[in-house]
Amino acid sequence: MAARSVGRRLLIVGCIFFLAAAAQAAEIRVRVDDGAGAPVADAVLSLNRVGGTPTTPRKASATMDQHDLRFAPFVLPVQAGTTVTFPNSDNVRHQVYSFSASKRFQLSLYTGNHASTVLFDQPGIVTLGCNIHDWMVGYVVVLDTPYFAKTAADGSASIANLPAGEYVVHLWHPRIEDATSQVVEQHLVVAGAPLQRDFHLHLRAPDQSNMPPAGLEMGLGHRMRPHGT
Ligand SMILES: [Cu+2]
Numbered sequence: 001m002a003a004r005s006v007g008r009r010l011l012i013v014g015c016i017f018f019l020a021a022a023a024q025a026a027e028i029r030v031r032v033d034d035g036a037g038a039p040v041a042d043a044v045l046s047l048n049r050v051g052g053t054p055t056t057p058r059k060a061s062a063t064m065d066q067h068d069l070r071f072a073p074f075v076l077p078v079q080a081g082t083t084v085t086f087p088n089s090d091n092v093r094h095q096v097y098s099f100s101a102s103k104r105f106q107l108s109l110y111t112g113n114h115a116s117t118v119l120f121d122q123p124g125i126v127t128l129g130c131n132i133h134d135w136m137v138g139y140v141v142v143l144d145t146p147y148f149a150k151t152a153a154d155g156s157a158s159i160a161n162l163p164a165g166e167y168v169v170h171l172w173h174p175r176i177e178d179a180t181s182q183v184v185e186q187h188l189v190v191a192g193a194p195l196q197r198d199f200h201l202h203l204r205a206p207d208q209s210n211m212p213p214a215g216l217e218m219g220l221g222h223r224m225r226p227h228g229t
Pocket of ligand 1: 093095131136
């Protein structure tokens with residue numbers, strides 16, 4: 001009986017600690033625009049904890065598809081240590097490569113569910129291209145933090161369950177004027193209350209869009225099969 005009583009007390013103490021920790025965690029919601037009010041999609045929001053010990057990269061996986069002659073998604077944020085799978089959902093061959101310093105690779109030319117995998121172990125921006133289709137461009141944004149999110153079409157993003165503490169807030173976008181991510185807030189204090197922020201990113205004009213030339217997408221993409229098959 002005594003052992004059971006001690007066990008129950010430990011359980012209660014554990015629950016109190018858990019609730020206290022949960023009460024300190026908070027959510028941040030952001031909205032990103034271009035400075036003229038237009039929402040910015042595909043911006044990567046990341047928060048690095050000040051003074052925190054670097055987190056051990058979790059064994060995570062993610063997918064960068066090739067679909068309708070485009071990379072899908074256009075921007076894929078991952079934590080360093082993530083293995084990314086590259087399937088091909090088109091019925092034409094693609095050959096994915098990167099010349100970026102933090103991860104140089106070239107996959108073999110392939111179709112179908114060959115699905116090569118690449119480990120992204122160094123933080124940095126990895127720009128993807130395809131040797132067959134010049135317009136294809138995609139980005140794997142490798143981050144040294146587990147706290148990140150990508151803005152939706154309306155420019156919004158959120159990160160839940162942020163532990164209490166102080167953070168540096170970064171934003172990155174493929175058309176950011178500075179090639180590296182911008183620090184948009186140096187001392188963000190998370191103390192349990194939800195946070196809301198509006199950020200402005202000034203973007204360069206698009207150079208490469210990941211969009212196939214008009215008409216080509218339906219002619220070569222997976223959706224249209226040759227007649228008689
Ligand atoms: Cu391709």
